[in-house]
Amino acid sequence: MAVKSLNNLALFLFLIFSAPLFSQIDSTKTKEEEEDYSIYENVESEGKIKLYCNPKIFDLSPNRFISVGYDYIANSDLESSKQGAYLSDDKFSNPRKTSFVNYGLRLNANIPVVSKAKILWQIGGVYNKTNFEEKKIITQPVLHDHDQDELMRSLNQFGLTYSNINTTVFKPLSEKSFFIFQGMGELNGNFGFSKNSNSPNLNTIRTSASALYGKRPHDRFQWAVGLTRTYRAGELNYVPVVMYNYTSINRKWGTEILFPARASYRRKFNSRSILLAGYELEGSSYRLYDTSFSPKNIELRRSELRLRLDYQRQLKGFVWIAIQAGVRHNVNYNIDSLGDSNKDFFRGFVGTQKYVMLNNLSLVPYFNLSLNLVSP
Amino acid sequence: MNMLKLSKLFSIAFMAILVFGFNQEENKADRLIGLWEPSNGKSRIKIEKIGTKYYGKIVWLKEPLDPTTKKAKVDKNNVDTSMRNVPLKGYRILKDFNYKEKDEWSDGTIYDPENGTVYSCVINMKENNVLSIRGYIGVKALGRTDSWKKVTVK
Numbered sequence: 001m002a003v004k005s006l007n008n009l010a011l012f013l014f015l016i017f018s019a020p021l022f023s024q025i026d027s028t029k030t031k032e033e034e035e036d037y038s039i040y041e042n043v044e045s046e047g048k049i050k051l052y053c054n055p056k057i058f059d060l061s062p063n064r065f066i067s068v069g070y071d072y073i074a075n076s077d078l079e080s081s082k083q084g085a086y087l088s089d090d091k092f093s094n095p096r097k098t099s100f101v102n103y104g105l106r107l108n109a110n111i112p113v114v115s116k117a118k119i120l121w122q123i124g125g126v127y128n129k130t131n132f133e134e135k136k137i138i139t140q141p142v143l144h145d146h147d148q149d150e151l152m153r154s155l156n157q158f159g160l161t162y163s164n165i166n167t168t169v170f171k172p173l174s175e176k177s178f179f180i181f182q183g184m185g186e187l188n189g190n191f192g193f194s195k196n197s198n199s200p201n202l203n204t205i206r207t208s209a210s211a212l213y214g215k216r217p218h219d220r221f222q223w224a225v226g227l228t229r230t231y232r233a234g235e236l237n238y239v240p241v242v243m244y245n246y247t248s249i250n251r252k253w254g255t256e257i258l259f260p261a262r263a264s265y266r267r268k269f270n271s272r273s274i275l276l277a278g279y280e281l282e283g284s285s286y287r288l289y290d291t292s293f294s295p296k297n298i299e300l301r302r303s304e305l306r307l308r309l310d311y312q313r314q315l316k317g318f319v320w321i322a323i324q325a326g327v328r329h330n331v332n333y334n335i336d337s338l339g340d341s342n343k344d345f346f347r348g349f350v351g352t353q354k355y356v357m358l359n360n361l362s363l364v365p366y367f368n369l370s371l372n373l374v375s376p
Numbered sequence: 377m378n379m380l381k382l383s384k385l386f387s388i389a390f391m392a393i394l395v396f397g398f399n400q401e402e403n404k405a406d407r408l409i410g411l412w413e414p415s416n417g418k419s420r421i422k423i424e425k426i427g428t429k430y431y432g433k434i435v436w437l438k439e440p441l442d443p444t445t446k447k448a449k450v451d452k453n454n455v456d457t458s459m460r461n462v463p464l465k466g467y468r469i470l471k472d473f474n475y476k477e478k479d480e481w482s483d484g485t486i487y488d489p490e491n492g493t494v495y496s497c498v499i500n501m502k503e504n505n506v507l508s509i510r511g512y513i514g515v516k517a518l519g520r521t522d523s524w525k526k527v528t529v530k
Contacts (some may be wrong), residue, residue, distance in 0.1 A: 037435050039529055042529070043413070043420065043528060045527050115519065115520045115521050116523070219416075249443050265478060271492050373518070375518070
């Protein structure tokens with residue numbers, strides 16, 4: 001009798017505790033079509049939660065976690081002054097002119113370290129190789145001891161390497177305002193990784209940084225203003241920076257502007273393909289090792305404005321292709337010496353420091369193709 | 377006879393512990409069920425349990441009408457063209473989540489109607505009323521996290 005009672009008790013316990021399991025399964029039988037969604041209009045929060053400003057707006061071109069690209073610049077003419085021809089009157093009094101093409105691999109990675117609503121922090125790295133292939137010497141000075149000979153020998157032999165490690169912090173200050181900090185260390189020059197290449201000197205690392213404060217009034221617009229220390233003009237400069245990202249109401253077009261670095265008009269065909277039309281200012285200072293220039297510690301101040309069309313399209317899943325074509329306009333290709341101190345200096349827009357050598361590059365077409373793993 | 381009674385008692389106690397323990401895990405897992413609001417406040421997601429897995433569908437949109445068509449928003453960015461007329465309200469964007477342990481639900485996916493892309497997703501409950509939703513590509517490091525707060529119907 002007692003055993004029977006205990007068995008009943010066990011059955012009772014089993015039914016009591018397992019009831020929720022069956023009730024969950026039964027709940028799936030609810031017909032969704034019959035659900036009245038209007039009941040979800042009025043809700044109340046269970047406790048307080050702070051809302052944060054989103055780092056993006058609608059329809060911006062996708063952020064890239066990893067990018068592998070190939071860059072090609074068509075035959076450009078390089079006209080160089082003789083070394084020491086500082087004054088504008090003498091600029092190209094005894095010029096040498098040559099032509100060459102540039103091509104090379106471009107790798108880019110941006111990895112989120114912290115990716116939360118209240119802070120976004122990512123670190124990244126860039127490796128761009130520019131190879132030179134001299135095609136034809138157009139003008140050769142009579143004396144044949146022009147320094148462009150030495151410059152081209154070095155560029156042909158070693159090419160130029162651009163590399164950086166960077167970090168970006170996006171900090172929402174409220175639901176509608178934010179702060180952005182970007183910092184970067186660059187190591188650039190005519191060095192490489194092959195046995196016969198020059199080795200980079202860590203003392204030539206250049207640092208850049210930007211700080212911006214901005215607002216995001218709604219999902220289709222964000223703006224920010226700030227200050228940047230940059231080498232985009234080829235040499236150290238401090239300039240104001242303005243961000244202006246906008247998407248139209250019909251979400252067919254918009255702007256992506258981070259002036260002066262880049263500005264684009266965006267046309268969205270659908271959620272998987274966009275066209276950007278605009279420009280990007282690219283540049284940095286490159287240490288030239290192993291040259292026979294008489295001044296010491298030579299740097300090539302390289303900067304170019306790329307006016308372009310950039311078509312980006314999803315290939316599959318998170319992999320996008322970007323095809324870029326346009327023209328390269330030279331901004332700076334002059335050569336400086338840092339002298340015995342080997343310390344970089346600030347020339348800005350009004351500095352009077354003389355260049356060691358002045359160079360002009362012609363306007364030429366360029367092409368860039370990249371495969372990109374894009375972020376959520 | 378005493379030995380028989382004792383063994384029955386042990387059986388019952390064991391069964392009770394088993395069932396009670398299982399239900400406690402079940403209760404922990406079911407804390408995901410309810411109404412949640414992403415940090416941008418633009419939508420509300422109702423998470424429910426179907427079978428042994430958890431799913432979430434959009435039940436409210438702050439801007440329910442498409443600004444271009446002036447009609448109810450549909451899943452116009454879906455890769456599958458046959459789905460592009462399906463209303464976003466009622467759309468299941470969270471799918472196939474299993475409760476693991478330590479307040480984590482994983483093995484699921486999240487759909488972003490903004491770009492028609494499905495991401496791997498893991499959900500963590502930071503507090504009883506806050507979810508950390510991380511959509512990612514392949515590895516968790518390549519992703520983005522959002523906080524969802526719990527809300528209840530008035």
